[in-house]
Amino acid sequence: MNEVTIRNAIDSDEQSLVHWLSQKDVAKWFPLADRREVEDAARIWCSYSKMNAVLTALWNGEPCGIANLYIQPFKKLAHQCLFAIIVAEQYRGKGVGTKLLGSLIDLAKKQFSIEILHLEVYEGNPAISLYEKFGFKEYGQQKRFVKEDGQYLTKIFMQKRL
DSSP states (O other): OOOEEEEEOOTTHHHHHHHHHHSHHHHTTSOOOSHHHHHHHHHHHHHGGGGTOEEEEEETTEEEEEEEEEOOSSGGGTTEEEEEEEEOGGGTTTTHHHHHHHHHHHHHHHHHOOSEEEEEEETTOTTHHHHHHTTOEEEEEEEEEEEETTEEEEEEEEEEEO
């Protein structure tokens, strides 16, 4: 039986994140242009593990997804938080994203007292349905945010009050 478990991220999870962000079908949903940018993004993303703000999903013990809270260091902003999530392509549609996002929301509320959780996603990203399932609502758009191969994508801002 396949089972999804969630744990705090560890240092070696950064390499899984680099691998996933480097895949062509995944990279189109992130504003990263080359290997250096992918490695920088993964390093920053995983640096929040020092605050226990990064969760890794495991499928039968193997990393299959990572989500983080970009915890604000400023007191006036500490009530809200941007997050990011990624699930390895071969594990999508198997409940990994649902379990990982549910655990991240729980972590945001219980450990960090987050009141508003928000995200940024490009139009057409299939993860939008997951966010809507959890009650995230669109609150704005930035047209022509990213340009790749002559095509523009709109960035959609979504949030949920916890």
